[in-house]
Amino acid sequence: MWKLTASVLSVAAIGGPVTVGLAAEAEPVAPTAANEPALAPEPAPVALELRARSEIAERRSERRARAKRRRERASRPSPALEAIAACESGGDPSAVGGGGAYRGKYQMSPSTWASVGGDGDPSEASETEQDRRAATLYARSGSSSWPVCG
Numbered sequence: 001m002w003k004l005t006a007s008v009l010s011v012a013a014i015g016g017p018v019t020v021g022l023a024a025e026a027e028p029v030a031p032t033a034a035n036e037p038a039l040a041p042e043p044a045p046v047a048l049e050l051r052a053r054s055e056i057a058e059r060r061s062e063r064r065a066r067a068k069r070r071r072e073r074a075s076r077p078s079p080a081l082e083a084i085a086a087c088e089s090g091g092d093p094s095a096v097g098g099g100g101a102y103r104g105k106y107q108m109s110p111s112t113w114a115s116v117g118g119d120g121d122p123s124e125a126s127e128t129e130q131d132r133r134a135a136t137l138y139a140r141s142g143s144s145s146w147p148v149c150g
Contacts, residue, residue, distance in 0.1 A: 077131045081106075081138055087149030093127040106134040112145065 077085065088107040089095035096103050104113075104122030113122045116136040118129070125133075143150025 077135065078138070080143065081131065081134050084134070084138075084143065084146050084149050088146060093125075093130055094123045096123055105130045106137075106146070108133070108137075112137065116140075 082091075085091050085105045088102075089097065089105050091105060093105040095105065095107065097107050102109055104125065105127060106122070108116075108118070108122045110122070113133065116133040118125065118133050122130060122133070137145050
């Protein structure tokens with residue numbers, strides 16, 4: 001903060017023009033509560049960097065949470081498939097029916113399971129994989145693959 005002092009010099013002349021001069025002088029003044037508005041202290045560079053890292057981590061965490069919710073919504077079977085699974089196996093992914101001919105949550109035969117890209121025994125596959133394979137079959141042929149429950 002600087003203090004500015006001014007003084008006015010005047011010169012009078014008889015019968016002539018009057019000349020006025022202004023002299024200014026500046027000197028540094030230490031800030032006090034009376035002459036300086038209260039300012040918040042500037043954060044240290046380390047604090048700024050930590051805040052930035054924290055904000056980046058928070059945004060990354062939010063993006064991951066949104067992606068997880070999208071995956072969960074996408075992996076859930078449709079209401080139609082949920083109804084088929086409830087009817088076919090009571091929703092049990094390890095169910096075996098029809099004398100062992102139909103297996104898993106959607107009671108698929110081994111040939112039907114293989115036709116939608118399944119490998120091995122449907123009743124040993126994860127529930128998510130069974131849902132995904134059933135969705136493929138449903139998209140391909142509708143509910144006709146489950147004549148009783150479809």
